Amino acid sequence: MSSSEQVPDPEVPAKARSRTYSAAYKARILSEYESLDKAGKGALLRREGLYTSLISAWRIQRDQGVKEALARPAGRPPADARDRENARLRKENERLQAELSKARKVIEVQGKLSALLGQLATDSPNSGSEPTP
Numbered sequence: 001m002s003s004s005e006q007v008p009d010p011e012v013p014a015k016a017r018s019r020t021y022s023a024a025y026k027a028r029i030l031s032e033y034e035s036l037d038k039a040g041k042g043a044l045l046r047r048e049g050l051y052t053s054l055i056s057a058w059r060i061q062r063d064q065g066v067k068e069a070l071a072r073p074a075g076r077p078p079a080d081a082r083d084r085e086n087a088r089l090r091k092e093n094e095r096l097q098a099e100l101s102k103a104r105k106v107i108e109v110q111g112k113l114s115a116l117l118g119q120l121a122t123d124s125p126n127s128g129s130e131p132t133p
Helices: 023-035 038-048 052-071 081-123
Strands: none
Touching (some): 023 052
């Protein structure tokens, strides 16, 4: 046996791997397949290494995708109940924080006013309730 004649490796892979196809590839092949005559279809399948069963399955996938897209209601999808509850609680939290901030300011002003009135009461020479003429 010469060195130019190599014996093929008899090992078989442990598990055959399936080919995967992108959606763009499937769409391109389907549109090309459907535009050809019978001889052209066969040539396309041989060139790409595909079977008619794949074409049939891809048509079903395409049709189901179209049906699902048409069945979907227009507009935004309905919000999740948890998301609505979170939004409501955030809004309520913001409102309560604003109220708390206002209440703190009022308490601060009342404290200052009370201190000022107390200081005025101790500083005035007349502690009676009658005004001086």
